[in-house]
Amino acid sequence: MLPIQLLLFRDTGQDDLALGKVLGALVNLFTTLHGRMHEVLLRCPRLYSLLSMLWSLAIRILKSCLALVRRRKISPSPSQPGSGDSTAGDAAGGSPEVGGEGLRGRTRNKEGSSEEHRAALRSAIGHRSSSPSSPTSVTSVGEGDSGTVTIDETIDDTPTRGVPKRCSHLSFRDDRRCHLPALATSEFCELHHSQPCSGDRRRCPVCEVRQPPDAEAEHHCRDPDYGEELGGKGYYSRDCNSGPMLCVADSGERCDIEDIEWQTRVLRLIRGCDETNPFQLEVRGLDTTVSPPVRRHYVRVEAVASRVASNLEAATRKGVTDLVLVEYQCEGAGLSYAIAERITTSLVLSPDARITFLLVTNRPEGLPSSEACEAIESLRCGFTVAGVVVDLKDLCFNGLLQEFVRGANKPCIIVYSTHSCGADADLAVRSLSRSQGCTEERCASLVTTSCCHNLCQWSHFVGRAPWIRQLGLSHSDFLGCVEASAWATPENTPAEQAAVGRAATRLIDAARLIAVKESDDFSLWTDVKLYELRSDAEADGDLLLELVAEQPHDCS
Known part of the structure; x- marks a missing residue:
């Protein structure tokens, strides 16, 4: 034609x-x-x-x-007059x-x-x-x-008719945008999709009913066959990572966070606490055209991926050939795919190296598609991807290794996440402790972002003892800090309240760090660091917790 x-x-x-x-x-x-x-x-x-x-x-x-x-x-x-x-x-x-x-x-x-x-x-x-x-x-x-x-x-950025919206992922290697089309419900494609943290975990994902702040019935709408389906799995142990049943608590009433005296006390404590001086971790080369939520999510992914790659590089220099990477609370393949790309391009691995990705989520919708898993495995020979659906407080990490990692020769095990929201950070720390069966022969490093402190729960909080004994605070103060931490992120918050909100989040993380450093239950980690995430010299309000085990051990 x-x-x-x-x-x-x-x-x-x-x-x-x-x-x-x-x-x-x-x-x-x-x-x-x-x-x-x-x-x-x-x-x-x-x-x-x-x-x-x-x-x-x-x-x-x-x-x-x-x-x-x-x-x-x-x-x-040219023939027209004056045209030249x-x-x-x-x-x-x-x-x-x-x-x-x-x-x-x-x-x-x-x-x-x-x-x-x-x-x-x-x-x-x-x-x-x-x-x-x-x-x-x-x-x-x-x-x-x-x-x-x-x-x-x-x-x-208005979508043009006939042309799908492009993925917002920016490659760290050549600063190019991904060419794949974005999903209809996401800013990213199927490979780089990872649900951004919404901070609204109070609403039950099943019945859409908003739960009380300290509700223990987190899964009141869960299928009653959930426990029966996982009963035969070695990685399932009901409430194994939950906090002790007997915990020191008062009447449970929140303190008045609008009280000037209480705010002054929180600010004074944060200035005198050495645990609240984090390292700086800056992510550069961000795309300024993306929306702030996507930008913040990209900062988290790049920060976690860079720290995981740094720990893997240190392990490979010791001659480690087996790498086990476990993602907690995964929401798609975006984070694991970013780490797989860094391994492929930045690490020098032996030809017989084996890398196992275990993606753990508490709901089937959080697992990536089979095409996304195959895309990760196609990046390098030796990549293996497996998905596990189990709640984080019911996850037996020791059983998870026995189920999926067999015959590994002194592997380097790293647990990572960008969705350790609120109490999930405490559950992740406790799942890798000695009380849950982890020893020098079976231990893992942890790299996770600490966010959504307004979702923390006293019953799961690992820093209860330092909170009371060293910081001199009470359960009511904890509830007040949890509520005030919501002031740390919104842009329209007054400067005075934003400072109190940041101080409240730092106090919660300070108690966690003190507990990890001083408790024998967490003595497997020899290096504990807290990073403040920044993008182009601006603080984003998120923190990254890095707990590093001394060296890999045999897991066979």
């Missing part, structure tokens, strides 16, 4: 119009095929990325040709740069007509025109942009 159009208009003086139609149709065809390639090549992400770059290059070449054709139609004829030589004008002023930098709104035309330049640039980047000379609508599929680039060098 396209050659026929060329022949029809060849001898009628309308060859430019025909060529414009043909090029416009080709651009639309290539753009549509580019958007549908993921349906066929999702299992081969590397091949898809390569073909996407080649496809984008072809689209840009066609757009360049289309822009030149349209520019010929809108440029003045068009060739000389192009040479003096320069033509719009529609390839590469031109798609980002930059141009080299300094002396030409602004109307002509805008018309040509508008054609190049795919804006819809009402003139008869541009009958087709061209969609911009830039290599580094998430939406349509406008004339004033801004980016419109």
Whole structure:
């Protein structure tokens, strides 16, 4: 059909119009095929990325040709009075740069007509025109942009009809955006999807009923067969990671967090506590066009991935060939895929190295799809991915290793998470303690973000003893700090309340660190650090807890 159009208009003086139609149709065809390639090549992400770059290059070449054709139609004829030589004008002023930098709104035309330049640039980047000379609508599929680039060098993130929204993941290797389309309910594709932390775990995911702050019946709507289904599994032990039944508590009434005297006391305690001076961990090169929640989530993923990779590098220098990576409270494959990419590109592993990924979640919806797991395994020979559905307070870590890690030769075991919200951080710490069966022969390091302190529970809190004895605080003060910690993150919080909220979160983490350092139950960890997460020299309010075991041991 396209050659026929060329022949029809060849001898009628309308060859430019025909060529414009043909090029416009080709651009639309290539753009549509580019958007549908993921349906066929999702299992081969590397091949898809390569073909996407080649496809984008072809689209840009066609757009360049289309822009030149349209520019010929809108440029003045040399025979017209006062128009001058068009060739000389192009040479003096320069033509719009529609390839590469031109798609980002930059141009080299300094002396030409602004109307002509805008018309040509508008054609190049795919804006819809009402003139008869541009009958087709061209969609911009830039290599580094998430939406349509406008004339004033801004980016419109509004989804364009016919082109799926692109994934917001930014690769740490080459600072390029992922080429895969984003899921309908997420900012990320299926490979990089990881549900951002909402901080609203009070609402039951089954019945949507908001639970009381210290509700022990966290799973009151859970299927009664949940325990029976996992009864035969070695990694299931009901409430094994929960706090002691007998815990020191008072009447349970919250203190008045609006009281100036109480706020002054909290600020004074935080200034005199050495445990609240965290290390700085900065994440650079973030995409400024993404929304703040996605940006904060990306900071968490990159921070955890970098610290896990650093610990793995230290283990490989000792000759370790078996690596076991366990993700707690996983919400997709985004975090594990980022770590797998770092292992593939940054670590020097022996050919016989084996890396096992165990993804633990408390609900089936949190597990990634089989295609995402296969994508992780395809990154390197020796990668194995397995998913486990069990509640964190019912997880027997010792049994988990016996179930999935057998015959490993002195593996390096690291547990990591970006969703250790509130009490989940305490459950994660307790699951790796001596009281839960972990010994020098079976121990693991822990790298997790500490967030959502407004969801902490006194019954699971591992820092109860330091909270009362060393900090001199009570159960009511704990409930007050839990409530005040919600002031630490919202942007519209007054500065005075934000300072109190940050101090409350630091006190909770300080008690945790004191307990880990002083209790014999947590003596397996020889290096304990607290990192403050920052992005481009700005604090994000999140903390990263890193508990490192001395060395890997035989787990067979």
